[in-house]
Amino acid sequence: MRRGQGRQPTVYDVAEAAGVSRQTVSNVLNAPDIVKTATRERVEAAILSLGYRPHASARRLRTRKSSTIGIRLDPVTNGISGAVLDRFLHALTERADARGLRILLFTARDPDDEIRQFERLLDGADVDGFVLTSTTYDDPRTEWLIANEAPFVTFGRPWGVADMDDAQHRWVDVDGRHGLAESTRTLLELGGDRIAYLGWPSPSGTGDERRRGWREAMEGHQDRLVLAGAGASRLEAADLDALQVSSEDGVGNGSDAVRALLASGIGLDGVVCASDSLALGALMVLGSSVPIVGYDNTPVAAAVGLPSVEQPLEQVAAAALELLLGPDPAPALIGDVAGPGDPHHRLLRPAVVWR
Template structure:
């Protein structure tokens, strides 16, 4: 078996000193751009990987990122975090980092875990998820000067230039706007929105995407009559849409027919804040005899793919890559000190992508 490439091999190929290679790996900002690029090309050509254990011993770091594993509320939208964790682990591994999971009972318990991990030097940084308005976890981590990145905006305190509150998020407003524009482009005007109860930063952001698309289209419909809410549970969404059908507000399409834009007050399509809501809605309209009524979800879960549900994909691989880059810089091999991001970005807002599936639940 061929020997693994060493730092000396990289130095010879790049025609630099061993120390220069070390500087590129550990303190890239102090190396001239041309030299740094030459070393990085040599690393890529040779497939060199720094020895993580040796680096940890030298640097006194754990080379570990901590993240809480939240309870799975349901098997549909709950899979989004699983996919993100998988992508984050791959992105971290490419930089010689590990991801350590822990569980917590609530936010206060999560902060206590942060404190123990910090005191035991068990992690170099924290990634937090499921951010809320005025999130106490963000305030604590910033105050304690622990390097962290939030997956989700620091709602209520989001600024683009604060180096102590780094975040990456998916542009939910843009994603729902895409979905709504897609249905508007099919000649529909009475497109409803099924979202979560008000007060969720992510949910409110997604709803704004529907509102702006509908306002831009100037359809003349009263948006308040097209807005519906349910908890993020398939059964709750199903019951909500079943009630609309009973009240005569539900779908305007009959079996095998195209939607009619002159259908009075009935809905002609539905955009949802999640795949859980969309699946419940789709079940309700199909059972009511409207198999071609268009429904679009958000998250592009495996369930959406399996049942042919159009959905907004969050591009979680890009989110994970951005998370690691915010923590470590574009080429660094260690977590940067809290607030030390130089001229680099303080946040990343990933634009999602609508995945359209021409299956029986969409209007022909």
């Protein structure tokens, strides 16, 4: 989404005029020594011809003109899983306050409406940058922010984008793949073989990563059975497929999915889930007959004694601000970094809370 008639030229316009990529234009502006002379001169000519100037918001972030960071307040669609973003907002607000910054919350109906809010807030110099949550495949919000050179960081990776290491898209995320793999391996070590995965329909960047962690742990277990001479107990790929069930998020949906799984005749030794909502749904059907692990360690999970993967939200908030603003003089408490590290991205490891 671009500005209409009379808008200022952007890096995309310069890239198109010079016949290069957006990243090359960024390199010419920020690290010209790494660009070939002929290419650099072509980009510089396009900049001059178009009258391109870096967006004012980038300068405002360095000078902290408004000392305010904007973040969308997502609508509450699920009282269980929604608690995670509430905790993140609280941690982000506390961390920002410690750095002399304010958090401005705004609402939006959908991504297009959120982009309109971006433009309004930037034009009014109300914010210096943005923190985005709930990233999706081909997210139009990040495309607009990059095109208009508005500083931002996302809580969530740029799903579906090839240039995951693009310096212009700073992101922090939690390694759900690791969390589900750890949960699955622990249930397998308890003596079970048929550990099911209850997650969201694909494509879902977050959900697909969590499912991948379960699958890798299950396949690794099957390989170890063969090495130990217990090949007869090995589950084939089709068996693993049958242990994987998808459902939209929600307690009722989770219960329905587990009932359908049981009705198919599949025996279960445990269930790992993509959310606490789904895990609670599974618990309502299975009770204490098999171990169940949720994701997000919400207050509901704690109240009913449900094991769950906990995201390090304090560390996420600290990392998001560091990526957006630079290092904090105080310790950032970044925690267990799985990778990639400095300078533009963080992938933090969660921990399973066993009950």
